[in-house]
Amino acid sequence: MKFLLYYFLKIYIKIGLFFYAKKTTVLGRENIPKKGAILFVANHPNALIDPLLIATNTKRKIHFLVRAAVFKKPTIAKILNVIGLMPVYRIRDGIKQLSKNDAIFNNCQELLKNNKTLLIFPEGSHNRKRTIRPLSKGFTRILYGAIEKYPDLKIHIVPVGITYQNSSNYPSKVALIFGEPILANNFYAIDNKNTLIKELKNKISDQLKNLTVHINDDENYNTIITALNKTTIDYTDVNNSNYLIKKDTYPSKKKIEKENKLLYYFVILNSFIPYLIWKSLSKKIPEIEFTDTFRFALGITLFPFFYALQSFVISLFFSTEIALTYLAGSLLLVLLYTKTTATNAG
Numbered sequence: 001m002k003f004l005l006y007y008f009l010k011i012y013i014k015i016g017l018f019f020y021a022k023k024t025t026v027l028g029r030e031n032i033p034k035k036g037a038i039l040f041v042a043n044h045p046n047a048l049i050d051p052l053l054i055a056t057n058t059k060r061k062i063h064f065l066v067r068a069a070v071f072k073k074p075t076i077a078k079i080l081n082v083i084g085l086m087p088v089y090r091i092r093d094g095i096k097q098l099s100k101n102d103a104i105f106n107n108c109q110e111l112l113k114n115n116k117t118l119l120i121f122p123e124g125s126h127n128r129k130r131t132i133r134p135l136s137k138g139f140t141r142i143l144y145g146a147i148e149k150y151p152d153l154k155i156h157i158v159p160v161g162i163t164y165q166n167s168s169n170y171p172s173k174v175a176l177i178f179g180e181p182i183l184a185n186n187f188y189a190i191d192n193k194n195t196l197i198k199e200l201k202n203k204i205s206d207q208l209k210n211l212t213v214h215i216n217d218d219e220n221y222n223t224i225i226t227a228l229n230k231t232t233i234d235y236t237d238v239n240n241s242n243y244l245i246k247k248d249t250y251p252s253k254k255k256i257e258k259e260n261k262l263l264y265y266f267v268i269l270n271s272f273i274p275y276l277i278w279k280s281l282s283k284k285i286p287e288i289e290f291t292d293t294f295r296f297a298l299g300i301t302l303f304p305f306f307y308a309l310q311s312f313v314i315s316l317f318f319s320t321e322i323a324l325t326y327l328a329g330s331l332l333l334v335l336l337y338t339k340t341t342a343t344n345a346g
Contacts, residue, residue: 005082006061014056016300019335022171022343025236026057028178033156037112037146039184041139041204042160043212044121045128046167047293051085051119053176054160063111064119065104068093088138090124109146112155118142119160122204126289128167130213130225130235135201144197147188156181159204161211165235166346168291171338175236179207213241229345260340267337270330274302307331 017024032038040062044050051064061084068087071077086104089097108118120142122135146153159179165172187200209216213235215224224245231251235241244250268275278298285291307330315323 002082006084009079009083010056013052013300016296017053017056019331019338020171020296020299021174022338022341023173023236024053024057025173025175026177027175028180029058031178031180032058032060032158033181035115037115037153037155038117038181039112039139039143039155039157040117040119040160041122041135041157041208042119043132043162043208044123044126045130045162045289046164047126047287047289049167049292049296050121050126050162052296053162053174054119055084057176058117060117062117062119063108065108065121067125068097068100105142105145108142109149112142112146113150113153122201126287128289129221130215131218131221132205132208132212132214135205137197137201140197140200143184144188144193147185148190155184157184157200157204158182159207159211161208161238163212163235163238163241165343168288169344169346170292170295171341172343173234173236175212175238177211177238179211182207210242211238213238213245215245231345233345235345260337263333263337263340267333270333271303271306274298274306277302303334304331 038060040054042050042054048066048070051062051066055062055064063084063086065088066085068089071080071087086107087100088104089101091098111118120139122139123133124136124138127133143155143157146155158181161175161177161179163175165174182200182203184200187196189196208214215221217224227250228245231253233241233244233251278295281294281298282291285294307327311323311327314326
């Protein structure tokens with residue numbers, strides 16, 4: 001039952017992401033091993049959207065470690081468990097909660113032992129900053145624990161770069177790039193563990209810096225990003241963006257693109273109640289990185305429900321054919337807006 005529910009949700013979320021993102025570019029799928037244990041390690045700019053993007057663009061079922069705070073509500077926790085999410089506890093969750101990680105990490109090691117796939121965000125938290133931050137040691141604890149328990153187990157690490165044109169805007173473009181796999185066993189030796197951990201973290205970090213946009217200048221970061229956002233830069237063209245940043249050259253100034261106001265107002269008029277709910281909810285979101293997550297959640301639940309409800313009402317007064325035509329037209333209107341609206345860097 002869980003298997004069927006997982007794949008139903010995966011397909012539904014993938015369709016939702018198609019309606020939500022203007023363009024999704026996926027590169028490097030050939031780097032994902034078809035068999036065996038895999039540990040995906042990715043940067044983390046956009047809360048729960050990040051794991052959903054990776055899960056819906058790989059054939060294998062992925063299990064995730066995400067912050068425990070999202071598991072507070074029992075109903076949500078059950079849904080998250082079905083789609084493969086597991087909580088990881090941090091100091092901010094309380095010192096006593098940290099001991100729960102032992103069972104979670106053991107579960108992760110068993111998943112790897114059974115040649116499953118696991119996704120970890122080794123930066124430790126989400127952040128929109130276009131910089132690969134220092135990697136924590138948490139993922140190596142899981143990794144080396146599995147190798148120590150099962151010496152014959154081969155584990156491949158696949159770095160994943162996630163880049164948004166603007167992670168807090170709708171619609172936006174996104175690039176998902178899978179890097180070359182790293183055999184974790186080559187970085188394990190019981191008598192030289194600390195040195196090899198450092199080497200492994202450096203290798204993964206170096207790959208991630210090439211798989212997403214990376215500004216390697218903390219002191220001048222705000223100046224650089226502000227200048228870039230005023231241009232026509234396409235961050236989802238990762239190689240070109242990193243080239244421009246390294247050369248300290250910027251593309252031409254941004255042209256003012258006229259938004260299709262008529263299409264926008266049609267969408268709002270047809271989705272007025274869900275839109276008002278979103279405007280009210282958006283003011284209460286505590287972290288900007290969660291903006292996309294909440295907006296997408298409403299986009300795949302409340303909005304289609306509202307369209308279906310309006311279709312039902314139309315069928316009562318007119319006919320089923322007219323109601324279905326309205327429903328199809330509503331979805332097409334949203335899709336047209338998503339795919340044709342200009343996306344600004346941010």
